[in-house]
Amino acid sequence: MEYVLITGITGFMGQQFIKEYMEKYKNTTVFAIIRNKGNRPAIERAELQRFKNYIEEGRLVILGGSLEECSVLDDSDKLKLLVEKVSEIWHLAGATDFEETKRENTFRCNVNGISNILALAKQFKKLHAFYHYSTSYISHKGNGLVRVPEDCLDSCSPANTNNPYEESKLLGERLVAGSGLPYVVFRPSIVMGHSQTGEAESDKMVYGALKCYFWIKQFIMKQEGKAQDKYAANRLRICANPLATKNLISVDDVVEASLRAREKGDLNLAYNLVNPEPTTVTEVCDAIFRTIGTDFFVLDPGVEKENMNKLESLIYRATSLYKPYMLQDDPAWDMSNTLKLMKKNEFHKFDFEVQCKLYKSYIQNRLLTNSSFTKKMQFVK
Numbered sequence: 001m002e003y004v005l006i007t008g009i010t011g012f013m014g015q016q017f018i019k020e021y022m023e024k025y026k027n028t029t030v031f032a033i034i035r036n037k038g039n040r041p042a043i044e045r046a047e048l049q050r051f052k053n054y055i056e057e058g059r060l061v062i063l064g065g066s067l068e069e070c071s072v073l074d075d076s077d078k079l080k081l082l083v084e085k086v087s088e089i090w091h092l093a094g095a096t097d098f099e100e101t102k103r104e105n106t107f108r109c110n111v112n113g114i115s116n117i118l119a120l121a122k123q124f125k126k127l128h129a130f131y132h133y134s135t136s137y138i139s140h141k142g143n144g145l146v147r148v149p150e151d152c153l154d155s156c157s158p159a160n161t162n163n164p165y166e167e168s169k170l171l172g173e174r175l176v177a178g179s180g181l182p183y184v185v186f187r188p189s190i191v192m193g194h195s196q197t198g199e200a201e202s203d204k205m206v207y208g209a210l211k212c213y214f215w216i217k218q219f220i221m222k223q224e225g226k227a228q229d230k231y232a233a234n235r236l237r238i239c240a241n242p243l244a245t246k247n248l249i250s251v252d253d254v255v256e257a258s259l260r261a262r263e264k265g266d267l268n269l270a271y272n273l274v275n276p277e278p279t280t281v282t283e284v285c286d287a288i289f290r291t292i293g294t295d296f297f298v299l300d301p302g303v304e305k306e307n308m309n310k311l312e313s314l315i316y317r318a319t320s321l322y323k324p325y326m327l328q329d330d331p332a333w334d335m336s337n338t339l340k341l342m343k344k345n346e347f348h349k350f351d352f353e354v355q356c357k358l359y360k361s362y363i364q365n366r367l368l369t370n371s372s373f374t375k376k377m378q379f380v381k
């Protein structure tokens with residue numbers, strides 16, 4: 001029996017990761033650090049319903065606690081078990097908000113939280129790898145001119161980050177690389193839903209923008225007929241560079257590459273988990289607009305905040321966190337290490353049709369079944 005510690009299994013990637021991991025490595029017991037939510041203890045979290053069988057079988061053991069506190073350290077029995085048995089750690093937990101107003105919380109989780117979990121890991125007697133999830137956007141500013149190597153040396157600078165999230169992820173991976181523990185850093189690009197099922201427990205990045213456009217379109221459709229004619233003739237300008245490159249990767253490719261790294265990868269390096277075939281902002285937005293069935297929007301990199309109408313301002317505010325990603329070309333990522341794990345043709349492609357399929361599944365399974373969204377629509381009426 002092998003023992004591993006995993007964080008972040010209630011999140012978008014963590015849920016897919018643990019599903020694959022449990023299926024692939026049957027002779028494994030997983031300890032998962034999960035936060036309590038409100039008054040609910042971690043073990044009662046709704047996200048764990050789908051893993052009920054593993055919990056009942058004793059293959060998945062829930063440890064309540066946050067990264068900030070690492071309260072598992074306070075429980076001497078559990079700590080002893082981890083110290084004696086755990087041979088690998090998969091650190092997927094992270095604060096994924098981009099807002100400047102959330103900087104403190106983001107750093108508390110993505111920097112201090114990592115220090116805590118590294119301190120815990122250093123006590124483990126059998127640890128042979130600390131697998132850490134960073135982001136490929138650790139050095140983003142520079143409109144395509146920045147090159148991101150597959151190591152954790154100092155060539156990437158916090159000055160080249162766009163928000164506290166990117167900055168904290170850069171500092172976090174440096175802590176991992178400097179810890180003296182055997183490590184692997186994974187840097188996924190923009191993670192999309194499962195290539196087969198479309199499943200995506202996410203409301204951020206592309207899905208965040210999709211949600212906004214979908215909501216605006218629904219709003220317009222609820223107006224009198226003339227309003228619809230007005231927006232069809234005078235389309236709403238979205239501040240975006242149509243030609244900017246964007247890199248999308250499916251969540252199953254991220255998990256597959258990670259598990260291959262475990263099987264045959266080297267230690268003490270980074271993997272830029274990016275798609276060898278990037279797409280563009282135009283293609284992403286066209287696929288979204290086609291899926292939601294509207295031509296009310298147009299991409300305009302030059303639109304000024306001051307000259308926007310009310311709906312344009314609303315869209316701008318709702319998607320302002322994604323502005324750097326909508327306007328700038330992606331950096332140039334080295335993929336030498338990653339291509340030793342996956343061949344170029346093994347990555348799922350995100351052409352127009354594939355994207356439309358994913359967005360359709362997201363709208364059906366997440367937006368139209370989400371009660372808070374439905375309530376919002378009633379309010380608009």
Ligand SMILES: NC(=O)c1ccc[n+]([C@@H]2O[C@H](COP(=O)([O-])OP(=O)(O)OC[C@H]3O[C@@H](n4cnc5c(N)ncnc54)[C@H](OP(=O)(O)O)[C@@H]3O)[C@@H](O)[C@H]2O)c1
Nearest residue numbers: 008010011012013035066067093094096133135188190191
């Ligand atoms: N999704 C992407 O496009 C993408 C791209 C590149 C890198 N990444 C990285 O991949 C990892 C997973 O991303 P994701 O998309 O799955 O994020 P997510 O859906 O936001 O999930 C984040 C996970 O981290 C947990 N977490 C957050 N703060 C915590 C804390 N203080 N203590 C304990 N657990 C905490 C969350 O627990 P709760 O359920 O309790 O909130 C959740 O399980 C993150 O490190 C992220 O930076 C993601």
